[in-house]
């Protein structure tokens with residue numbers, strides 16, 4: 001994979017020091033990240049979809065935050081139960097999930 005078709009960024013409140021501190025971390029951000037990785041693997045999309053964790057994205061009260069590039073789509077209050085919907089509708093069919101959008 002030179003450049004991914006989609007890059008999914010999941011806020012896990014990771015600091016530059018490696019320390020995890022912040023709201024998304026306490027709201028299940030790490031679990032979310034791990035489940036996105038599993039979902040991408042199970043769908044055999046690893047050659048076109050990259051998943052990365054991030055530090056605070058500045059919208060803690062809306063967390064956990066998930067951002068999908070290159071679409072610049074920001075999702076808020078994402079749960080593990082939302083992952084399959086994001087994968088089905090957005091990643092596999094190009095349609096952002098309206099009910100989770102941050103505007």
Ligand code: FES
Nearest residue numbers: 011022024056057
């Ligand atoms: S810790 Fe995730 S947006 Fe602040």
